Amino acid sequence: MITLDRRQLQEIRDAAEAAYPAECCGLLVGRGGLSDGLRITRVVPSPNLAAEEGNDRFEIDTELLVGLHRELKDGPERVVGLYHSHPDHPAAPSERDLEGAWDPKLIWLITAVEDGRAARTTAHVLEGEGRGFEEIALRVVD
Ligand SMILES: [Zn+2]
16 A cells, blocks of 8 residues: 555646646655555656657656655655656556556556546556556545
8 A cells, every 4th residue: 555645646636737738747755665554755746758759658857766866865765656647548557657667666656637637546566577567555644
């Protein structure tokens, strides 16, 4: 299970609507593990470097990721996942997402956007040998 607070979810939903009809993307910082409860502590927006190539893709700024790793070092927090939106597509990982998944430990948060309005948000993690995604429970707290 992964937990985030309502304000963080709202940040992601707002970004998803603002980027429409393109995809938004960003990184998730948190602490804990999937087995004992992963808690998101920070939502870090990234420019979508692939936005001009189509509305069905995203690319997170690598420098943002490198900078975060450097900043968080060996502290209690780490980069635990990423988020992006699916404009006029369901909140489920696409084939492109599977091809682009580079780290089996990362959580994927996907927010569907329907006609410009943020809809469902779901969480996923790569299963076994990276053949597919498995949905995990997402808990929103106040
Ligand atoms: Zn996607």
